[in-house]
Amino acid sequence: MxxxxxxxxxxxxxxxxxxxxxxxxxxxxxxxxxxxxxxxxxxxxxxxxxxxxxxxxxxxxxxxxxxxxxxxxxxxxxxxxxxxxxxxxxxxxxxxxxxxxxxxxxxxxxxxxxxxxxxxxxxxxxxxxxxxxxxxxxxxxxxxxxxxxxxxxxxxxxxxxxxxxxxxxxxxxxxxxxxxxxIPPPQGDPEGKLKALIFDSYYDSYKGVVIYTRIFDGAVKRGDIIKMMNTGKNYEVTEVGYCIPGMLPADELKAGEVGYICGSIKQVADARVGDTITLANNPCDTALKGYKKAQSMVYCGIFPAEGEKYENVKDALEKLQVNDAAFNFEPENSAALGYGFRCGFLGLLHMDVITERLEREFDLDVITTLPSVIYKVVMKDGSVKWIQNPSNLPDIMEIAHIEEPIVKADIMTPNEYVGSIMTLCQNRRGKMIHMEYLTKTRVQLHYELPLNEVIYDFFDALKSRTRGYASLDYEFLRYQQARLVKLDILLNRELIDALSTIVPEEEANAKGRGICEKLKDIIPRHQFEVPIQAAIGQKVIARETVRAYRKDVLAKCYGGDVSRKKKLLEKQKAGKKRMRQFGQITVPQEAFTEVLKLDDGK
Amino acid sequence: MKENTGIYIHIPFCVRKCNYCAFLSAPSDERTREEYVQSLINEIGMRSVTDVCDTVYFGGGTPSVLKPEQIERILDSVRTQFSISEDAEITIEANPGTLGDDNDSALSTLKSYRRMGINRLSMGVQSMDDDRLKYLGRIHDSESVKRDIALAREAGFDNINLDIIFSVPGETLEEAMEDIRQIAELEPEHISFYSLQLEEGTPLFEQWESGAIEEVSDDVDRETYHRGCSMLKALGYEQYEISNFARMAEHDGQHDGQHDGQCDDRRSRHNSKYWSMTPYVGIGLGASGFEHGTRYRNLTKLSDYEAAIRDGKLPVEEEHVNTAHDNISESVFLGLRRIEGVKFADVPLEEAGLTRDEKGFRQYYKEAMKDAHSFEETGHLIIDDEGIRLTETGIDISNSIMALFV
Missing domain, CATH: 3.40.50.300 (P-loop containing nucleotide triphosphate hydrolases)
Incomplete structure (x- = not known):
């Protein structure tokens, strides 16, 4: 047997x-x-x-x-x-x-x-x-x-x-x-030509890229020259083994088995997850089916914070990318934030996890900008542009129309919350397709929602309205035409490109006001008044002012207690590190991500 | 010039705790006070300073709740243990209404202070408005202030400081000005003029937190400060620190040959040590000290403090040996509290291998100076070839400027 x-x-x-x-x-x-x-x-x-x-x-x-x-x-x-x-x-x-x-x-x-x-x-x-x-x-x-x-x-x-x-x-x-x-046993021919699936990989600083693989046919052992069928690159295998879950070296991995392969793979992008591994001198005919390239749904900018090196951020992003086929990035330049990266993610949680890992595992100080979906911009000349950074939106005069991604969202909930979920979805421009009772008390709502409305804080809002009982699943459906405009934010009369967003035209005024109010709370007082304006094109639609700082002084140095005073000043200084300087304006980094988390009640 | 050491002695007792007070202080009974005096004397015996000391400062709390005889015993032990210069400035903080039950006993207290060598009196007047005094939780009224000052003069005090507090919730700008006017009429040699800070754990803070009272707005607070400063200057007081004003050398040093102008300088010699990195010994509950490049703070719980003394141990709770950066940054931010500012030559830049001059300073604070220059452009800071100093508007936001240098 x-x-x-x-x-x-x-x-x-x-x-x-x-x-x-x-x-x-x-x-x-x-x-x-x-x-x-x-x-x-x-x-x-x-x-x-x-x-x-x-x-x-x-x-x-x-x-x-x-x-x-x-x-x-x-x-x-x-x-x-x-x-x-x-x-x-x-x-x-x-x-x-x-x-x-x-x-x-x-x-x-x-x-x-x-x-x-x-x-x-x-x-x-x-x-x-x-x-x-x-x-x-x-x-x-x-x-x-x-x-x-x-x-x-x-x-x-x-x-x-x-x-x-x-x-x-x-x-x-x-x-x-x-x-x-x-569960059935695996099928496969250990004597056949090597055919193995990369289902995960990570970078190990000693062994290079470690590939997790399932062997479908054939066998692989140390010394073999393997070929990645998608990238076409060859590597010599230095080690194979089983995950227990630590690494346990073995003589070979053969059809039906699951294990790891190391091959001194230094170029992290060469171990694409989903790729098929075969032997260079005896390749199989076709790669495994079912590999679809991960589609980034949400984009944001990641920029080195004040005093952080661009190269360090780039290295870290590269290292994260090898573990994460769904994460991609490319260089980007912002007038406000300088050189950085435009990064694509599967969703908001994915984005949070990546940025948090940059800070924790790589000890980097980065600024993330507002997340954005990819807009399909159809130009008057008939050409199509894909825009994932609002500040790159072409001149409105040249645009025929804009399309935004729509998702099919399935929300499952106890029936008593149906009303408040419907209100939430309505506020988020959702269109109800149908509603079904799965059981007497459990309802599934099928909605079409603009992805843009889902990525900000939809999940949090859903959870808070249903005391955590509702659950959400969604997938991309199609692009759909919408009346959208670019909303710009000006601080001290200067356009901050990293704060630009694309919003539905009929909500622009409310959103503009909301963002200005939010920024007013986030931006600390300066020695002078700081006007905050929201504008569409040249037209200012909302304005707030951060009043000038009048007082930041300690009247007394208590009985020679210099240490206490010093601690206060050190705290003040540390707070400033998390800030970004725009000309004379200091903006806390949270401004770039918090600003669109507008409460639905407002 | 090597400056002399100062001595601070903390007396953590008062008649009743004021509504804004976050200092280590509480009402006490006679036995507690006597035990504390004994502990202080024992602590003094454990301390050693080889340099000459030219200031002694009894702070509190309300040191005048001790009997003059107790103060004298403390002072005697200070004189035994330390080398106190003949012309030392010896200050006691006293609150109106605590010097004695009647005029005679108050006068007798003040005379004994003088006799034991105390030559400076600092009175926590705070306001001349009786309603406001009540609001603050003070035990005195404006009449007792006038009386006590007259008695102090009679006893021979010619160096008196009066504290003024402003930005008390509900106080208007005009009322604050009136306070200054009335307090200046008492002709003290020195005035401390500071804005009320709502400190956590005080009754006023709790009322503010619960929304029962509103803080005076920053705008009114700053206007009061600036107008108050102008008024005090017009009345002949020179501002030498963010919150401190003094009569200075009226005779401009030309009056007679015996005095060199310094003798009419009524700036607080003791407090000035805090702003110039001069060493000071801290004695008593929770007192801070700075000696031999080390900052320390005594235990803040009375039972711990007394237990340490009983065990023959120094009652120090925290100790920090200053690094070169500590010394440099402290000299800058403390120096910035002075109106004359900090001189490059006073910053111990040699500890960082640099020269004590503008070049060394700019080298050490390369990054901070960029921000400093933007404060200069907005008129908050003056940078010249000798040093840096805050302008009047710079004082309002002094923390953010000082924070550049820590």
Whole structure:
């Protein structure tokens, strides 16, 4: 019997917070090669940001060994998946490396929007799906209702879904038995021509780029010359092995297996995630299907802050890019902020994570500008321009019309919040397509929303209006014509290009006023009055003034307590570091990202 | 010129805590005070200064809640332990209404101060408006101020400071001016004129936080300050620091040969040490000191302080050995508090391997000087070949200018 029969390659998919990472931890503890005392909580979420936010962004993979009731030992390759709508592409790559998926459903919550989204992604890859009911240790667990939802909403047979508690370890053995039974072993020919999928990679300062791969056909070992089918570049393999999840070198990786490959790959952009690896002297005929290049949906500028070096930021962005096929950047020059980069992201969370990593892991001081979607600008001469930076919008006189990206948004919510969600979507220029009752109390709303309205703080607004109960999933639908104008902001009568935005014409006045008011609160007082103006073209539509600073003085130096006074001054100085200087005007860096987070109530 | 060391002695007692006061001070009983005096004397015995000391300053709290006999014992131990120059400036802070129950006892207190060598009296008058005094939580009224000053003169005090507080919530500009006028009429040699700061943990701060009272607006506060400064100058006081005014050398030094003009200079010699990086010893609860390039602060909890003394340990809570940068930056931002500003030659730039002159200064503060020049352009700072100083409008935003140099 082939060794393939004893391998299972699978992912765990779930809605955010349904316990995916906890389950992964439990599996590693039970069957992994790591001692439980060495485990950090949520082993697979290995970035600080992930652990803090309780979400998985970066993929991890690990090899487990399980001795089943049939007496055989199985190799289980667990490929972790990110748990946020922004990272659907990363999920799809992980899934492509699998043969099946464990679908975790929180028995206290039931099916959520992302549960559905992830199931569809898994079905796209023809994966066998094993539904599992989690959090069964809680009194509020409603397994029968959750099962009914799985069957009614998703259409999967849930009658034999294992009931587990990832937290307490309850039901894990039964789940593993079921997993071995339901999920099929990988197919593949170890004697065939090498065909392997890169589903993740990261840069290691000692080994160069480390590629996570699933071998479909053939085998690869140290000394082989491999070829990346997309980039066409060749590398000599220096090491192959398994992830446990630490690196465990092996003699070779062969068809059906999951592991890592190192090849002194220095040029980070050459290990494109989604690419197919084959042997240079014996290549396979066609690359693996299903690779779609990640589409950036949201763009923003990232600029070195005062005193930060451009080169340092560039190096860091390059390093981040190797781990992240969905992140891209190119040089950009802003009149206000100088030399920097225009960066593309999958969504706002993705953007937050990247900028936070720049600050934490690379210790860089950067300024991020307002996020923007990509606008399709049709010129009067018939040509089309794609604009992802509002300040690059061509002269209005030459524009025939502008189109903006529209997404199909699926919002799942308990029925009592339908009213306030409809108000929210209406305020965000949403168009309701239809509404359906999934169960008696659970409603799914289908909306078409301009992406521009979703990227700012839609998710926060949704959560706050529904006490966290509503869930959102969205995907790009089409470009659609809209009446849009460029809104400029002038500080002290100078145009600050990094604050320009594209807004719907009928909302321009309100938005302009809102931004001016917000800036008035954010910008500190100066020694002189600072006028803040919002303008469309030459026409000023809103104005606020930051009054001049009159007083910043300590009357007394208390009884010779110089240290206290000094601490105050040091604090004042440190505060100034987070500021950006525009001529005579000092603007806190938060101004560039906070300014459009306008409360819907206003 | 090497400057002499100063001695600060903190007395953390008062009759009642004022509504704006965030100093280490509280009402006390007789036994607590006597124990504290004993601790002070023991602490003084542990301190050592080899240089001559030419100022002693009893600050508080309200030092005058101690009995004159207690002050004298403290002063005696200071004289035993330290070498106090003959012409030392010895100041005591006293609040109106705390010197004695009646005129006779107040006069007797003041006379004993004089006898033990105290030659400068600093009175926390704050206002001459009885309603405002009540609002601030002061225990005195304007009549007792007049009386106490007359008695001080009778006892022989010829160097008196009066504190004026302005920007009390609800106070108008005119009322503030009236306070200055009335306080100047008492003809003190020195006036401290400072704006009320709402400090966390005080009753006024809490009222402000709850919205019960409103702070005087920055605009009124600054106008009061500037008009107050002009009035004080017109009345013959010279401003030598952001909040301090003094009578200066009336005779211009030409009057007689025995005095060199300095003798009529009523600037506070003790406080001036804080602004010129001169060493000072801090004694007592929470007192700060600066000796041998080290800044320290004593324990701030009375029981901890006394326990340390009982164990024969110096009651120091925090200690920081100044780096070259500390010395340079402190000399600049403290110097900027003086009206004459900071002279390049007074900044210890040699500690950073530079010369004590404009060139060295500009080299050390290469980045800061860019911002400094923009403050110069807006008229907040004067930079010449000797040094830098704040203008009158620069004082209003002095923190942001000083912050450049820390």
């Amino acid at each position: 082939s060794y393939l029969n004893n391998i299972r390659n699978f992912s765990i998919i779930a809605h955010i917070d349904h316990g995916k990472s906890t389950l992964a931890d439990r599996l590693i503890e039970k069957t992994g090669l790591v001692q439980s005392r060495d485990m950090k909580e949520q082993y697979l979420d290995n970035m600080d940001i992930e652990r803090e936010r309780g979400i998985t962004i970066k993929l991890q993979t690990t090899r487990l060994k399980y001795k089943a009731n049939d007496g055989q030992e199985y190799i289980l390759n667990l490929i972790d998946t990110p748990g946020h709508v922004d990272f659907n592409y990363e999920v799809s790559r992980s899934l492509a490396a699998c043969d099946g998926a464990v679908l975790v459903i929180d028995a206290t919550q039931g099916v959520e929007a992302q549960t559905l989204g992830n199931v569809y992604l898994a079905l796209d890859e023809d994966l066998e799906i094993l539904p599992v009911l989690n959090k069964m240790d809680l009194d509020s667990a409603r397994p029968e209702e959750a099962k009914a939802e799985i069957e009614d909403i998703i259409g999967l047979d849930a009658s034999e879904a294992p009931k587990i508690s990832a937290k307490t370890g309850m039901g894990i053995d039964e789940m593993l038995e079921k997993l071995v039974e339901v």
